[in-house]
Amino acid sequence: MLDVKIKKLSKYLGVEISDINLSKLTLLDFKKIDELLLKYHFLCFKKQKLSPQNQIKFSKFWGELEISDTLPIDKKFKEVSYIIREACDVKCYGGGWHFEYGAHKIGAMGLVLHALEIPETGGETQFINMINMYEKLSFEDKQLLENVKVKKKLSHKLAQKYASDKFLNKMKKIEFENIVPIIKVHPKTNQKILNVDIGFTDSIIGEKIKNKNKLLNKLKDNLNNSEFIYTHKWEVGDVIFFDNRCVLHKAVDNYNSRRVIQRTLIKENSIE
Numbered sequence: 001m002l003d004v005k006i007k008k009l010s011k012y013l014g015v016e017i018s019d020i021n022l023s024k025l026t027l028l029d030f031k032k033i034d035e036l037l038l039k040y041h042f043l044c045f046k047k048q049k050l051s052p053q054n055q056i057k058f059s060k061f062w063g064e065l066e067i068s069d070t071l072p073i074d075k076k077f078k079e080v081s082y083i084i085r086e087a088c089d090v091k092c093y094g095g096g097w098h099f100e101y102g103a104h105k106i107g108a109m110g111l112v113l114h115a116l117e118i119p120e121t122g123g124e125t126q127f128i129n130m131i132n133m134y135e136k137l138s139f140e141d142k143q144l145l146e147n148v149k150v151k152k153k154l155s156h157k158l159a160q161k162y163a164s165d166k167f168l169n170k171m172k173k174i175e176f177e178n179i180v181p182i183i184k185v186h187p188k189t190n191q192k193i194l195n196v197d198i199g200f201t202d203s204i205i206g207e208k209i210k211n212k213n214k215l216l217n218k219l220k221d222n223l224n225n226s227e228f229i230y231t232h233k234w235e236v237g238d239v240i241f242f243d244n245r246c247v248l249h250k251a252v253d254n255y256n257s258r259r260v261i262q263r264t265l266i267k268e269n270s271i272e
């Protein structure tokens, strides 16, 4: 790879990468970026000007891309969508800890987000590395959660909480649920991941655990521990690429001016 500078962004995830132009990458560069993603789970490339076409080219190295049925999509390049908040919007899109597509049968491998317009203050996005959250569990909790399943659920009520009507009206299907392991394994690194978020994780399934609600609430409460949260303060030109298989994210609802993020979503290849 070209001689790039890497700066760690937080204790548990993320690096900032400068001196690289994402519009002009070689195959070797892609492979190196993949290595960095698997090591740090969150990459931020500074001062980029990524056209929709080049964002698709970059994202496709990792897999097939989604065409969003919820967000506005690019007229010409349909795999590119836009997260747009206007000054008059009352709700912020994605304001609770979640894996993207967290209740779907086939989720998202990763997201590429390119900042086009950013408010002068606020509008951050927060991230948590759930490999780390698994590692921080007590030995007893790790034993207890082995082979336990959870119900992941998307309901109309939940969607209403985190998305405006203009998004909800476009969603083809809102109500669905899936039963998945509470500890999942990263398909590339084999690291264990605590598969709990606030939005989609509805309940613990089965008889193995007695105080299921209490335990799930404790796991959810741990997500409020600021020690584990990385808050990204966007700058125009930032391109963020994060591994959605192990990283939770949340939009911070603290601004009232226009914000535009150019987005691509890489689908998971299979159920993992």
Ligand SMILES: [Fe+2]
Residues within 6 Å of the ligand: 094, 098, 099, 100, 249
């Ligand atoms: Fe999201």
